[in-house]
Amino acid sequence: MTIPVFGLGTFRLKGQQAVDSVRMGLELGYRxxxxxxxxxxxADVGKAIRDSGLAREDLFxxxxxxxxxxxxxxxxxxLEESLEKLGVxxxxxxLIHWPVPEEQVPLAEYMTSLLEARQQHLTRQIGVSNFTIAHMEQAIDAIGADNIATNQVEIHPFLQNRKLADFASRHNIxxxxxxxxxxxxxxxxETLQRIAAAHNATPAQVTLAWLLQQGFMVIPSSTRRExxxxxxxxxxxxxxGEEMQAIATLDRGERLANPDFAPEWD
Structure with a gap:
């Protein structure tokens, strides 16, 4: 089962705000x-999914x-507890949300456990998040690139993560x-505003289109229906092509998700 390229993120959303965002998203066509x-x-996401009345097989x-x-x-x-909360x-x-800091748990150990979770039918696919090239190399050694459905990382015009993207592309991840x-x-x-004006669009729409055209999946979030x-x-x-290249010049290595336990980035 392929991952839908366009998803709805829920980071920082809780309670009724999370329920409402997911409910609206599902009504608009997010799956x-x-x-x-x-x-x-x-649990909030699970409630919104149940309230939507959509069939489970139509959702990812x-x-x-x-x-x-x-x-x-x-x-x-x-993961079993997560399934109970989600009601599925x-x-x-x-996904592994972050690599364990300072190898306090061997990466091969938890990647193997994640593969076991798939074998137990707790999840259909497995992957990673916030993995550097070094972490991805270890994950590939542990379970093989074919078993890694995605690496979810911060990417936007101001942090384009090209080294990691090149590595992932070479390994078909x-x-x-x-x-x-x-x-x-x-x-x-200003560059995104100018391109947006040419398409009668918003800078946000242009940014998402730019990411999609490069083959990235995207998971923007919002609490507003519009x-x-x-x-x-x-x-x-x-x-x-000219617009894609203009956006490519905006990279300034501006990382927004960088907690104190983050790895040494590429």
Whole structure:
């Protein structure tokens, strides 16, 4: 089962706000919902999915296992708890949310556990998130590139992550871009504004189109119906080669997700 290229992120959304965002997204046509254990909203996402009345087979649900749950049997147990909160028998994609800092748990150990979760039919596909090239190399050695459905990482015009993207491409591992709109900073950029005006679009739509045209999957989020719809409409935009190159020049290595336990980035 392929991962839908356009998904709905739920980072920082909790309670009724999370329920409403997912509900609106599903009404507008989103079918890929991205959550995580650490977001504290898996039950809210599950409620919105149940309330939608959509058939389970029409949805693609992603969750991520937190770093404190990666040792020993904890990964399997925590994923079972996620399924209960979401109200599903299995998710479509389970990711390692972050590599464990300082190798406190061997990477091969938790990648093997994640593969076991798939074999137990807790998830249909498995992958990683926030993995550097070095981490991806270890993951490939542990379970093989064919078993890694995606690496979900921060990518937007101001952080284009080209070294990692090149490595992933060589190993046929798709990348999923989170924070694709750089917390709204794309709206303020003159280059993106100029290109957007030429397409009668918004800088956010242009940014999403730029990512999609490079083969990245995207998971933007919003709590406003008009923004959810506008984001989805980015699929209708085709940028010229010149416009793609103009956006490529915006890279300034501006990383927004960089907690104190983050790895040494490429």
């Amino acid at each position: 890929h919902i991205d959550t995580a254990q650490i977001y504290g909203n898996e 649900i992603t969750t991520k296992v937190w770093t404190t749950q990666l040792a020993g049997d904890n990964l399997i147990t925590s 028998d299995e998710v479509d994609l389970a 798709p990348l999923t871009a989170y924070m694709p709109l750089a917390y709204g900073k794309v709206m303020e950029d 923004h959810l719809k506008a984001n989805l409409d980015a699929r209708k935009i085709t940028l010229t």
